[in-house]
Amino acid sequence: MDNLRTYVDIVIKRLWLIALLLVVTVGGIYVVASSQPPKYQTTVRLQILGVEPDAVTLFTPVRQVPTAQQLDRIGADFINVLRNRDVAWKTARQVNKELGTHLTADEIIKIIWPWLDGEYIYVRFVEADTATLAKRLAEVHIQNALAYYRTERSRSVVVTRQFIEQEAKKQAEVLAQAQDALTKFRLRYNLADVDREVQALQDQIRVLQLERDRTQIKADQAEAAAQVYQRHARDLRRQADALAEDDPQRERLLAQAQEFENKSHVQESLVAGQQAAIKRYDRLINEYENRLAELLGIQNEYENLVQHVQQEQKHYAFLQEKLQEATIKEDQALHSGYIQVVEDAHEPVRSAPRNIGRLVFYGAALALMIGVVLAFLLEFLANLSRRRSPIPHVPQERP
Numbered sequence: 001m002d003n004l005r006t007y008v009d010i011v012i013k014r015l016w017l018i019a020l021l022l023v024v025t026v027g028g029i030y031v032v033a034s035s036q037p038p039k040y041q042t043t044v045r046l047q048i049l050g051v052e053p054d055a056v057t058l059f060t061p062v063r064q065v066p067t068a069q070q071l072d073r074i075g076a077d078f079i080n081v082l083r084n085r086d087v088a089w090k091t092a093r094q095v096n097k098e099l100g101t102h103l104t105a106d107e108i109i110k111i112i113w114p115w116l117d118g119e120y121i122y123v124r125f126v127e128a129d130t131a132t133l134a135k136r137l138a139e140v141h142i143q144n145a146l147a148y149y150r151t152e153r154s155r156s157v158v159v160t161r162q163f164i165e166q167e168a169k170k171q172a173e174v175l176a177q178a179q180d181a182l183t184k185f186r187l188r189y190n191l192a193d194v195d196r197e198v199q200a201l202q203d204q205i206r207v208l209q210l211e212r213d214r215t216q217i218k219a220d221q222a223e224a225a226a227q228v229y230q231r232h233a234r235d236l237r238r239q240a241d242a243l244a245e246d247d248p249q250r251e252r253l254l255a256q257a258q259e260f261e262n263k264s265h266v267q268e269s270l271v272a273g274q275q276a277a278i279k280r281y282d283r284l285i286n287e288y289e290n291r292l293a294e295l296l297g298i299q300n301e302y303e304n305l306v307q308h309v310q311q312e313q314k315h316y317a318f319l320q321e322k323l324q325e326a327t328i329k330e331d332q333a334l335h336s337g338y339i340q341v342v343e344d345a346h347e348p349v350r351s352a353p354r355n356i357g358r359l360v361f362y363g364a365a366l367a368l369m370i371g372v373v374l375a376f377l378l379e380f381l382a383n384l385s386r387r388r389s390p391i392p393h394v395p396q397e398r399p
Contacts, residue, residue: 029359041127048071049340091108092108194302205285212282218270222270229260236257
């Protein structure tokens with residue numbers, strides 16, 4: 001109880017010091033806070049996407065929900081990007097050039113207050129000198145941060161696209177070589193399609209064989225007719241030889257015999273022409289059969305070349321399709337992937353509250369604490385000084 005009384009006496013003794021410190025602190029805070037120019041702030045809201053652009057198929061209809069760990073990791077990574085000095089300097093250069101300010105990277109990082117709420121990231125830009133500066137600073141810095149973050153996160157997508165592009169170029173060269181080999185083969189044998197040429201030759205051989213058979217039938221018919229005509233002519237001549245020379249019937253029989261001989265000669269001429277045609281057909285058939293045998297001999301080589309070209313074309317088409325898909329995914333990752341802005345920064349219509357009352361309260365509490373500590377410190381020093389001072393000697397009087 002005595003100790004408490006002693007402490008109270010010390011505080012009362014030094015109350016003037018505590019009161020003076022309190023008045024000076026509160027007054028200083030109020031004056032400084034009131035004289036500060038108005039500050040403006042704005043907030044941007046972003047959403048973390050649930051689908052990794054490099055990990056899903058295009059046009060997937062189902063949106064995958066990220067886990068809490070994924071949200072925290074992505075949010076923390078993006079907040080680190082917001083405080084990245086390179087990104088901040090890029091923002092400072094752009095804003096300084098546009099608005100004529102003199103911001104630095106440290107100043108921009110200092111006025112950023114980001115926080116994570118579920119799948120949303122809130123970024124507040126505080127203490128901007130003007131409303132236009134607050135809005136423009138938020139827009140530029142968020143854009144630069146998103147570009148930086150997407151570039152870093154999409155490296156695997158870019159590497160995949162570059163790899164597929166290189167493979168597509170190599171495959172294009174392989175396809176060109178296969179097509180060149182097929183072209184040289186066609187020029188060497190003077191044909192465009194072996195299968196089509198074989199089919200055409202087979203059809204032509206069938207036609208020639210049919211025509212040869214028809215010509216042979218006609219030749220046989222003409223030869224048979226010539227033999228009949230000759231037999232009739234011989235019979236008529238024998239009948240005429242059996243008659244007297246002055247018999248009028250004899251002349252008639254000789255004339256008929258001559259007529260049959262003439263018809264026989266005509267049929268023999270037809271037989272000769274048809275035999276010549278048959279020989280021509282035989283030569284053509286033999287030539288076509290030799291050509292067909294040659295084509296059949298190179299058909300395997302041709303089919304191998306064609307199959308090789310078709311296989312390389314399929315491979316090239318596959319790589320082109322994947323390259324197009326990878327390009328789309330890269331564009332998606334670089335321009336709209338991972339994180340999207342769902343609420344842009346708005347130009348504030350009024351300045352941010354100064355919070356002078358809160359500052360005065362905190363300052364007063366701090367001043368009271370410091371004042372009490374100083375009071376006890378001064379009392380302690382005073383007591384220490386009295387203890388060290390020598391006690392004066394008072395002489396005693398003699399009776």
